[in-house]
Amino acid sequence: MTWAGWLLMTLSCGVVVSLMVFCYRRVLRTPRPEEHMHAPLEIDTRDADT
Amino acid sequence: MAGTLNAPTEPVLARRRPRENWGSRLGVILAVAGSAVGLGNFLRFPGLAATNGGGIFMIPYFISLLVLGIPICWVEWTIGRYGGARGFNSAPGIFSALWPSRVSKYFGALALIIPVGIYMYYVYIEAWCLAYAWDYVSGTMTRYGADAGTDVTAAVAAYRTHFTEFVGMGENGLLVYGSLQKGVVFLLIVFVINFVLIYRGLTKGIEAFCKYAMPLLAVFALIVLVRVLTLGAPDSSRPEINVNNALGFMWNPKTGDEGFLAALANPELWLSASGQIFFSLSVGFGIVLNYASYLKADDDVVLSGLTATSTNEFCEVCLGGLITVPVAFLFLGEANLTKDVLGSTFSLGFMSLPAVFARMPAGSFFGAVWFFMLFIAAITSSLSMLQPAIAFFEEGFGMGRRLSVTCLGLLTAIGSLLVVYFSKNLLATDTLDFWIGTVCIFMLATVEVILVGWVFGVGRAREEVKRGAALEVPRVFWFIIKYVSPTYLLVIFGFWCYKNIPAKIDEVRAMSPEDRGTVLLMLAFIGVLLIFFGMLVNLADKRWHLIGKLPLEPARGLPLAAADEEGRTRS
Numbered sequence: 001m002t003w004a005g006w007l008l009m010t011l012s013c014g015v016v017v018s019l020m021v022f023c024y025r026r027v028l029r030t031p032r033p034e035e036h037m038h039a040p041l042e043i044d045t046r047d048a049d050t
Numbered sequence: 051m052a053g054t055l056n057a058p059t060e061p062v063l064a065r066r067r068p069r070e071n072w073g074s075r076l077g078v079i080l081a082v083a084g085s086a087v088g089l090g091n092f093l094r095f096p097g098l099a100a101t102n103g104g105g106i107f108m109i110p111y112f113i114s115l116l117v118l119g120i121p122i123c124w125v126e127w128t129i130g131r132y133g134g135a136r137g138f139n140s141a142p143g144i145f146s147a148l149w150p151s152r153v154s155k156y157f158g159a160l161a162l163i164i165p166v167g168i169y170m171y172y173v174y175i176e177a178w179c180l181a182y183a184w185d186y187v188s189g190t191m192t193r194y195g196a197d198a199g200t201d202v203t204a205a206v207a208a209y210r211t212h213f214t215e216f217v218g219m220g221e222n223g224l225l226v227y228g229s230l231q232k233g234v235v236f237l238l239i240v241f242v243i244n245f246v247l248i249y250r251g252l253t254k255g256i257e258a259f260c261k262y263a264m265p266l267l268a269v270f271a272l273i274v275l276v277r278v279l280t281l282g283a284p285d286s287s288r289p290e291i292n293v294n295n296a297l298g299f300m301w302n303p304k305t306g307d308e309g310f311l312a313a314l315a316n317p318e319l320w321l322s323a324s325g326q327i328f329f330s331l332s333v334g335f336g337i338v339l340n341y342a343s344y345l346k347a348d349d350d351v352v353l354s355g356l357t358a359t360s361t362n363e364f365c366e367v368c369l370g371g372l373i374t375v376p377v378a379f380l381f382l383g384e385a386n387l388t389k390d391v392l393g394s395t396f397s398l399g400f401m402s403l404p405a406v407f408a409r410m411p412a413g414s415f416f417g418a419v420w421f422f423m424l425f426i427a428a429i430t431s432s433l434s435m436l437q438p439a440i441a442f443f444e445e446g447f448g449m450g451r452r453l454s455v456t457c458l459g460l461l462t463a464i465g466s467l468l469v470v471y472f473s474k475n476l477l478a479t480d481t482l483d484f485w486i487g488t489v490c491i492f493m494l495a496t497v498e499v500i501l502v503g504w505v506f507g508v509g510r511a512r513e514e515v516k517r518g519a520a521l522e523v524p525r526v527f528w529f530i531i532k533y534v535s536p537t538y539l540l541v542i543f544g545f546w547c548y549k550n551i552p553a554k555i556d557e558v559r560a561m562s563p564e565d566r567g568t569v570l571l572m573l574a575f576i577g578v579l580l581i582f583f584g585m586l587v588n589l590a591d592k593r594w595h596l597i598g599k600l601p602l603e604p605a606r607g608l609p610l611a612a613a614d615e616e617g618r619t620r621s
Contacts, residue, residue, distance in 0.1 A: 001294050001295065001297050001298030001301065001302060002298065002302050002303075004105060004302065004303050005104070005105050005297070005298050005301040005302035005303065006301075007105075008104075008105030008106075008108055008301055008303065009105065009297065009300075009301040009371075011108075012105075012108045012112070012367050012371070013367060013368045013371075013372070015112070016360065016363045016364050016367045016368055017364065017368060019356075019360040019363070020357075020360040020361060020363070020364045023353060023356050023357035023360045024357060026353055026357075026520060026521070027075060027076065027079065027353060027354070027357050027520075028076075030350075030353070030520045
């Protein structure tokens with residue numbers, strides 16, 4: 001195998017593996033929208049007191 | 051709702067089941083990746099790369115991935131989710147939502163014909179993979195090449211003879227050869243598995259299956275990869291045939307007599323690379339469109355699309371690229387790896403590789419693992435080919451899952467029986483693959499990109515993509531989607547037609563009357579499919595207007611909103 005063959009193989013596989021690892025890391029670390037959404041804060045405006 | 055007053059059957063027609071959604075983000079990613087990863091990743095890509103410049107092939111390959119694959123992938127995910135948010139899961143409905151016009155739905159019909167048409171022959175090839183795996187497990191596969199002894203060429207010839215007999219390439223009528231053929235039995239098994247899974251639905255069927263099948267596929271492929279990379283020099287009398295040189299055969303840049311840049315400037319190389327990216331990612335099949343329509347309105351499409359794409363690329367470049375051709379080189383030698391062998395999926399996969407496993411230590415085990423892995427890759431793809439039509443039957447005609455699965459089962463069974471019956475030289479398979487599996491796909495992908503870039507508009511598409519996005523799409527991609535991708539697609543398609551269609555016509559002219567009859571019959575069948583789905587789409591469109599899922603059609607040039615208002619008044 002020539003050095004150019006090694007280079008092209010390593011670069012091709014390296015790019016693909018890096019992209020996949022990056023993507024799966026982001027997917028597994030980012031929660032879905034409903035998983036990080038919370039109910040609105042209960043703010044007491046004291047309207048009833050007046 | 052528009053049209054409800056003059057539609058007495060509306061409550062029945064408009065009866066809606068709860069909308070299906072994916073159970074998890076990983077589930078949809080694996081389902082889309084499963085759809086994309088197929089036999090092409092392990093059998094087509096390595097042969098294509100090895101015969102088109104080796105390592106040089108990867109340069110146009112990655113450029114095509116950036117310019118064609120990823121942008122079209124994002125386009126499909128985006129318009130799929132857009133249609134889903136408007137209550138449509140099938141391409142005719144999604145296209146109508148995207149472009150309110152009388153003709154848009156018919157473009158969507160292409161996205162039904164393509165997966166259904168491909169399924170008809172793909173399921174048969176899937177059955178071969180399972181049958182080969184079974185033959186390795188039961189020990190019968192080694193018997194087919196036993197007479198060849200140590201002669202590699204004779205072994206490949208023996209497995210070629212076995213394959214030819216197994217699929218009935220000698221003459222038409224595999225179904226009626228006098229006894230129930232093994233290929234037909236496995237076709238029935240695979241057909242039933244597909245329809246049982248699809249009947250279970252999106253989450254319990256497709257998603258649940260892909261969640262286990264995709265990791266299993268990767269594990270099986272890695273087992274074979276480790277075995278291949280640790281083979282060293284299998285024949286001690288020929289130390290030059292070793293793993294290092296086998297990888298070199300696949301990855302060394304082959305420039306011939308010309309220089310690196312001259313080899314890179316070869317248009318054939320670019321055509322092959324972009325074609326591979328295109329088919330490998332399953333863009334233009336109408337499948338991603340359908341899968342993405344089951345996302346929620348705020349679900350991410352950018353990261354999910356990219357993850358599914360990267361999974362496909364991993365299977366193709368890192369697994370397919372390091373296993374298939376190197377292992378064939380190690381056991382068959384360079385002399386047996388001609389352009390004809392490497393350029394044909396069937397020749398490489400079902401004739402040459404069995405001769406490889408026959409020579410490999412513990413070859414039966416690795417053969418079984420390899421062909422079962424191919425079966426998994428194929429079934430995750432074939433499942434995805436059924437879902438778009440199921441979704442269309444359900445939402446277009448209000449059918450229940452049982453009825454829609456039955457209707458699709460009958461339709462695909464007719465097509466598959468034709469493919470199996472007209473088995474001589476696999477002409478029926480070849481005709482469907484050429485016209486539906488290639489020409490129609492190019493057409494649909496071009497329509498999609500033009501629709502999003504020029505009709506729906508890049509500005510609206512950008513806003514749509516941004517919603518829920520876990521990654522930002524670089525600005526340059528919008529320029530690519532609007533200008534580069536359509537131009538690139540049209541040029542490739544034009545060049546492909548120029549190169550292949552006259553050759554195909556000449557090939558048919560030179561055939562015997564029987565073979566020509568088979569090709570013409572399959573072409574007539576494709577014509578019937580086009581008319582049939584065109585009519586169904588027309589009927590579904592009327593129903594959608596009737597139940598108010600789509601606004602009334604624009605009459606006398608009125609804009610849709612005004613026409614809708616007029617329709618209400620008339621009612």
